[in-house]
Amino acid sequence: MNLHFLSLLFTIGLVSCSWTSNLNYRSPSEHHPSLGISIHKVVKRNDPKSPWDPTQLNFTHGVASGDPYPHSVILWTRVGPTAENDASNLTVSGYAPLFNHETERYVKVSKAPVCVEWKAASDKELKHVVDSGKVYTSSDIDYTVKVEAKKLRPFTTYYYRFNVCNSNNTSPLGRTKTTPEADDHITKVGIAVFSCSNYPFGFFNAYGNPVRKDSVDYVVHLGDYYYEYKNGAYGWGQSIGRVPQPDKEITTLYDYRKRIATYRTDIDLVASHQQFPWIPVWDDHEVADNTWRDGMAHLNNTEDSFLHDGGIAVDQRKMNAVRAYFEWMPIRQVEMDDNLRIWRSFKIGKLVDLIMLDTRNYDRSITDLYWNTDYVHQISNDAGRSLMGPRQESWFYNELSTSAKRGATWRIIGSQIIFSRLNQSRASGDENPLNYDAWDGYQANKNRTLDLLYEKNIGNNIFLAGDSHASWVSDLAWLGAKPYDSVTGKGSIGVEFAGTAVTSPCPYGANITLAAANNASQWLTAANEELQWQDLYYRGYFELYISPQQVEAKYFGLPTVVTRNNWEISLANFTVKAGENKLSRPVGGGIVESGSLKGGKLVQTNVTVDTGNGTWFVSHEDLSVL
Ligand SMILES: *[C@@H]1O[C@H](CO)[C@@H](O)[C@H](O)[C@H]1NC(C)=O
Ligand SMILES: *[C@@H]1O[C@H](CO)[C@@H](O)[C@H](O)[C@H]1NC(C)=O
Ligand SMILES: *[C@@H]1O[C@H](CO)[C@@H](O)[C@H](O)[C@H]1NC(C)=O
Ligand SMILES: *[C@@H]1O[C@H](CO)[C@@H](O)[C@H](O)[C@H]1NC(C)=O
Ligand SMILES: *[C@@H]1O[C@H](CO)[C@@H](O)[C@H](O)[C@H]1NC(C)=O
Ligand SMILES: *[C@@H]1O[C@H](CO)[C@@H](O)[C@H](O)[C@H]1NC(C)=O
Ligand SMILES: *[C@@H]1O[C@H](CO)[C@@H](O)[C@H](O)[C@H]1NC(C)=O
Ligand SMILES: *[C@@H]1O[C@H](CO)[C@@H](O)[C@H](O)[C@H]1NC(C)=O
Ligand SMILES: *[C@@H]1O[C@H](CO)[C@@H](O)[C@H](O)[C@H]1NC(C)=O
Ligand SMILES: *[C@@H]1O[C@H](CO)[C@@H](O)[C@H](O)[C@H]1NC(C)=O
Ligand SMILES: *[C@@H]1O[C@H](CO)[C@@H](O)[C@H](O)[C@H]1NC(C)=O
Numbered sequence: 001m002n003l004h005f006l007s008l009l010f011t012i013g014l015v016s017c018s019w020t021s022n023l024n025y026r027s028p029s030e031h032h033p034s035l036g037i038s039i040h041k042v043v044k045r046n047d048p049k050s051p052w053d054p055t056q057l058n059f060t061h062g063v064a065s066g067d068p069y070p071h072s073v074i075l076w077t078r079v080g081p082t083a084e085n086d087a088s089n090l091t092v093s094g095y096a097p098l099f100n101h102e103t104e105r106y107v108k109v110s111k112a113p114v115c116v117e118w119k120a121a122s123d124k125e126l127k128h129v130v131d132s133g134k135v136y137t138s139s140d141i142d143y144t145v146k147v148e149a150k151k152l153r154p155f156t157t158y159y160y161r162f163n164v165c166n167s168n169n170t171s172p173l174g175r176t177k178t179t180p181e182a183d184d185h186i187t188k189v190g191i192a193v194f195s196c197s198n199y200p201f202g203f204f205n206a207y208g209n210p211v212r213k214d215s216v217d218y219v220v221h222l223g224d225y226y227y228e229y230k231n232g233a234y235g236w237g238q239s240i241g242r243v244p245q246p247d248k249e250i251t252t253l254y255d256y257r258k259r260i261a262t263y264r265t266d267i268d269l270v271a272s273h274q275q276f277p278w279i280p281v282w283d284d285h286e287v288a289d290n291t292w293r294d295g296m297a298h299l300n301n302t303e304d305s306f307l308h309d310g311g312i313a314v315d316q317r318k319m320n321a322v323r324a325y326f327e328w329m330p331i332r333q334v335e336m337d338d339n340l341r342i343w344r345s346f347k348i349g350k351l352v353d354l355i356m357l358d359t360r361n362y363d364r365s366i367t368d369l370y371w372n373t374d375y376v377h378q379i380s381n382d383a384g385r386s387l388m389g390p391r392q393e394s395w396f397y398n399e400l401s402t403s404a405k406r407g408a409t410w411r412i413i414g415s416q417i418i419f420s421r422l423n424q425s426r427a428s429g430d431e432n433p434l435n436y437d438a439w440d441g442y443q444a445n446k447n448r449t450l451d452l453l454y455e456k457n458i459g460n461n462i463f464l465a466g467d468s469h470a471s472w473v474s475d476l477a478w479l480g481a482k483p484y485d486s487v488t489g490k491g492s493i494g495v496e497f498a499g500t501a502v503t504s505p506c507p508y509g510a511n512i513t514l515a516a517a518n519n520a521s522q523w524l525t526a527a528n529e530e531l532q533w534q535d536l537y538y539r540g541y542f543e544l545y546i547s548p549q550q551v552e553a554k555y556f557g558l559p560t561v562v563t564r565n566n567w568e569i570s571l572a573n574f575t576v577k578a579g580e581n582k583l584s585r586p587v588g589g590g591i592v593e594s595g596s597l598k599g600g601k602l603v604q605t606n607v608t609v610d611t612g613n614g615t616w617f618v619s620h621e622d623l624s625v626l
Helices: 003-011 039-044 205-213 253-263 267-275 303-308 314-328 373-379 389-405 443-455 514-527
Strands: 058-066 073-080 096-100 105-109 114-121 129-137 144-149 157-164 174-177 189-194 218-221 277-280 344-348 352-356 410-414 461-465 471-475 494-498 531-535 539-546 550-558 569-577 607-610 615-618
Touching: 058 157, 058 174, 058 267, 073 114, 073 129, 073 157, 073 174, 114 144, 129 144, 144 157, 144 314, 174 267, 189 205, 205 267, 205 539, 205 550, 253 314, 352 389, 389 410, 389 443, 410 539, 471 550, 471 569, 494 569, 514 531, 531 569
Parallel strands: 058 277, 189 218, 218 277, 352 410, 410 461, 461 494
Antiparallel strands: 058 073, 073 144, 096 105, 114 129, 114 157, 157 174, 189 539, 344 352, 471 494, 471 531, 539 550, 550 569, 607 615
């Protein structure tokens, strides 16, 4: 039965309020409704004659928008009778039970569904409405609402709001922005790039700063948007009042929903979702640590693992995570038949093709799982290894070629893990000097990518990466295969900007001192030819400003994340000129505020901050304890 027919069926008698326009009912598979949520069953147990009293319903987690196209964008909210998440993983005879934590019993929810109206307008007062609709949500999809606003104009700002049908119970007002038409010649686009936000390690101040500055058009998130760990296992949530729920390593659908919901109470994260359209992809922790095609660090795809590691199978856990992710994130499912597909691309005018990869969960060959590091090192140069799987790889190479052919100025590749070769032998011990969980563990996949760029002479490539909790800025060199001059940048085919974490701790020690961090950065820039700037000390993010002439990257460091504050330090700025395929010399203008700059200077000036108790002019060290 096709969807169109389905939606026709279910709108009869429910007057223009739609189930299927809430995209979350359509996951995971549009063409195989039996694999997804049975809308038949949902409709059956909902009695439209006893609707919710609008005053019993709440917009519990703000609003969000994402995956902008020239004429449409995804809008998201959550509205329900409770902020508690649904445990419909326990669905019994058509009922979606809700866990009541006071009585510790499952309650059958059989009321009418929640009816929500939405509108998108060109003005804040929502007078000039360009698209609107009416959809249902219910416990089956954790009371989430995801709709596509259409009829929009390219590269235009819009405002949107939801309300409970026939009531003045409204959501906050959201703001969003479409992308330009593929052939539009636009002069500037700003993107804030984030990764690795770990709730028990600190406040998400980094998300809030671009909101306060109103500095960018879009937000890109490279993954590790949330973490699966139990608080005590990783983090100091207790000491800062940020224990993520449920307080256990998450495995069930309920767990994943609840964990994302906890993260989405951080006011800076909520503010970023409310003000900017997001384009996120997942890394490993959205499912679990070091995931690959058939397992993860703490779960093997074996009976033994099932029995001893939580009573859950790898596939079931992945499915739970992915379903909760799609319910809660304001993104499109570009291929309804392929629930695991998050890799997708965006044409931002003639200026940029933004290619978002999944180097983790889709079809990745075995990775470093801690007990097999030597083995993965040994096979890291095997021709058959892939980070993406053959299907995604061919799509990726085709995207790169097509992008060059259509004449897009820049290709920006959103990767989770670092692409450049990074020798960290001082930290890791010489036997395994590289990070085999990053592109270095999949040399064949990396070579195929570089080979295509060099052979087809595809330039202006900007790789982005997160995952590492540190900042790494490199020329994109094919070491050992193509000549590369680290001083001039000659021989490089692009640039890689890898960003630090929103809050996740420094990989060289959670509470490392500034001096020790900068010292280690010096060693790293010296040991790695193509690595031009490195910083370990600061949590933060970076912003990209893209024009036809150049891409500028501005790195920001946050002095402390254990308090909620808006402080940030401009750490370093970089320019990549169109056609040059390398960092402009002198790299970073020759001066940075932190870390180590190859051939440049480190000058740590005092920084001005407003602490709420007056303005202070203090050193980097003193900032961290203010
Ligand atoms: C709705 O939110 C308000 C304010 O946070 C709260 O006081 C009220 O209890 C909530 N109602 C429900 C049904 O959750
Ligand atoms: C919403 O508020 C307006 C203005 O206060 C009022 O006129 C209208 O009746 C309200 N609508 C509903 C459905 O309560
Ligand atoms: C469903 O979620 C609840 C709440 O977390 C959990 O106790 C239960 O084990 C889960 N059941 C299954 C089958 O995953
Ligand atoms: C997974 O299998 C490996 C190899 O047999 C073993 O060393 C490791 O402890 C297992 N991990 C789990 C979580 O079961
Ligand atoms: C990494 O650096 C160490 C020490 O500088 C060196 O001995 C080793 O050969 C390097 N390994 C690689 C793969 O570059
Ligand atoms: C990839 O290229 C490197 C040179 O950078 C080379 O040493 C390695 O053997 C190549 N591996 C594969 C599988 O192509
Ligand atoms: C590191 O800093 C955090 C936050 O201030 C603190 O809770 C934790 O105890 C510190 N850890 C160590 C080992 O000093
Ligand atoms: C800096 O690194 C060197 C080794 O490269 C080490 O000997 C020294 O103790 C380090 N200094 C600090 C302050 O960490
Ligand atoms: C980066 O550029 C901004 C201007 O956009 C400037 O204010 C800031 O000082 C620069 N930062 C560094 C470290 O040079
Ligand atoms: C501001 O000053 C008050 C009183 O001295 C102090 O309790 C508070 O911690 C200070 N706040 C900040 C952010 O420094
Ligand atoms: C920088 O700040 C420190 C306190 O953090 C202060 O002792 C020092 O005098 C300041 N330097 C300048 C040049 O103001």
